[in-house]
Amino acid sequence: MPKPTPSQTVGPFFARDLLWKDGGIVLFPGGGDRITLTGCVFDGNGAPIYDALFETWQADPSGKFPSGHDGARPYGYGRVSTDTEGHYAIETVKPGSFKGPGGETYAPQISVAIFARGLLKALHTRVFLAPIELIKDDPLARAIGDLERLRTLVATRDPNDPKIYRWDARLRGAGEAVFIEF
Amino acid sequence: MAETHSADVHPPYLYPDYKSTRLRAPAQPLVRVAPSPLEAAGPVFPKHFVSESEADLTTWGRSAPLGEKMVLVGRLLDEDGRPVRRALIEVWQANASGKYPHPVDDHDAPLDPNFLGKGQVLTDDEGRYRIVTVKPGAYPWQNHPFGWRPAHIHFSLFGNAYAQRLITQMFFPGDPLLAIDPIFQSVPEAGRKLLIADLDLEQGIEGVALGYRWDMVLRGPRATPMGV
Numbered sequence: 455m456p457k458p459t460p461s462q463t464v465g466p467f468f469a470r471d472l473l474w475k476d477g478g479i480v481l482f483p484g485g486g487d488r489i490t491l492t493g494c495v496f497d498g499n500g501a502p503i504y505d506a507l508f509e510t511w512q513a514d515p516s517g518k519f520p521s522g523h524d525g526a527r528p529y530g531y532g533r534v535s536t537d538t539e540g541h542y543a544i545e546t547v548k549p550g551s552f553k554g555p556g557g558e559t560y561a562p563q564i565s566v567a568i569f570a571r572g573l574l575k576a577l578h579t580r581v582f583l584a585p586i587e588l589i590k591d592d593p594l595a596r597a598i599g600d601l602e603r604l605r606t607l608v609a610t611r612d613p614n615d616p617k618i619y620r621w622d623a624r625l626r627g628a629g630e631a632v633f634i635e636f
Numbered sequence: 637m638a639e640t641h642s643a644d645v646h647p648p649y650l651y652p653d654y655k656s657t658r659l660r661a662p663a664q665p666l667v668r669v670a671p672s673p674l675e676a677a678g679p680v681f682p683k684h685f686v687s688e689s690e691a692d693l694t695t696w697g698r699s700a701p702l703g704e705k706m707v708l709v710g711r712l713l714d715e716d717g718r719p720v721r722r723a724l725i726e727v728w729q730a731n732a733s734g735k736y737p738h739p740v741d742d743h744d745a746p747l748d749p750n751f752l753g754k755g756q757v758l759t760d761d762e763g764r765y766r767i768v769t770v771k772p773g774a775y776p777w778q779n780h781p782f783g784w785r786p787a788h789i790h791f792s793l794f795g796n797a798y799a800q801r802l803i804t805q806m807f808f809p810g811d812p813l814l815a816i817d818p819i820f821q822s823v824p825e826a827g828r829k830l831l832i833a834d835l836d837l838e839q840g841i842e843g844v845a846l847g848y849r850w851d852m853v854l855r856g857p858r859a860t861p862m863g864v
Contacts (some may be wrong), residue, residue, distance in 0.1 A: 455715050456853045460645045462826040463654075464804040465790065467736040471728035471754040472792060498659040505740075511679065511798045520676045528679035552674065560672055569803055570637040572656025574822050576801060597669050613787060625660050630789075635666040635856070636675070636799045 464569040478534040480546035486515040492543040498626030501541025506570040517550035563587035645827030653818035671799035680800040691757040693769040697750025703732025703770030705845040719763025726792040734773030786813035802853040
């Protein structure tokens with residue numbers, strides 16, 4: 455069997471090459487209430503990471519996986535870079551829960567990949583868009599076990615605007631988000 | 637018990653010789669999970685997402701860019717050796733002087749008005765791709781005294797499943813800077829040669845362009861953690 459090609463960092467010079475116009479607006483064939491997933495990416499000193507590539511992939515509100523495109527861009531996929539404050543924003547629909555092959559239920563979630571200078575491999579994780587007490591049976595929540603660690607993956611709803619979900623990604627140290635490997 | 641293949645070839649997150657990893661690498665171990673059924677599917681790019689001309693980085697300007705023209709061919713495969721068909725490959729690179737047209741690139745080398753250094757291509761039904769470009773230059777960086785990055789082309793790969801997503805770099809055979817590059821050296825020895833293209837003159841254009849070949853391998857779309 456051929457060996458997989460090793461990963462390397464995206465480096466600092468991708469911005470002009472990998473960013474798309476409106477890459478932060480995630481398309482779906484159906485309607486659905488629009489929400490925004492937004493927050494910041496921080497390093498081990500709590501400093502904002504201003505040169506990360508932030509990608510998302512998710513189901514639609516009924517839990518159906520996107521398959522196809524609108525003629526110009528794929529459905530269900532978002533791609534932005536962080537700005538000078540480490541800030542990102544993805545405008546999308548709220549994903550529904552879905553079933554796994556063994557009948558297990560995946561809670562409403564967005565799969566996130568973070569690439570950056572200093573990251574020799576992508577950081578993968580899943581951000582939950584449901585209160586922590588409603589996600590405990592999710593396969594990743596079960597694999598994590600510890601509630602405090604699980605909390606690092608739960609987006610919080612803005613009290614002033616229920617359409618806004620906030621999720622900060624701390625890559626290292628205090629409050630470090632859980633990252634996954636497949 | 638079978639060993640994971642990925643552990644053999646991928647770099648660690650923390651590689652202190654590459655300074656930027658020190659504050660960005662997670663300190664906690666990663667949680668191992670099978671790809672969700674969502675992650676076993678992936679974005680579908682329309683055919684017209686890529687135009688044919690985007691595979692030739694030398695035709696972007698009004699005239700030819702400076703540098704050593706080259707043709708790069710190869711195949712995109714999965715770990716079972718099957719072609720990954722109609723998958724998006726994005727590339728970006730420095731120009732022949734080792735300069736990126738990017739605001740944070742402070743290397744005092746000339747931009748080339750005829751070279752943007754950005755391209756993309758979809759693999760064909762056999763997983764093949766072909767791009768035409770110029771060989772990128774090496775360039776200095778601030779990681780350590782007298783540090784220079786070896787010539788490289790950045791690759792962003794999608795495969796047919798979100799869990800296959802890979803960003804990497806391709807290097808050139810015989811480059812003495814590979815030995816002093818912590819980014820390349822972060823890859824375990826068994827994986828390093830997988831990042832180096834082969835000279836393949838007949839894939840070039842006689843009297844015009846050098847030929848190189850580089851195959852890439854993505855994890856199987858349905859791969860689950862091995863040994864679990």
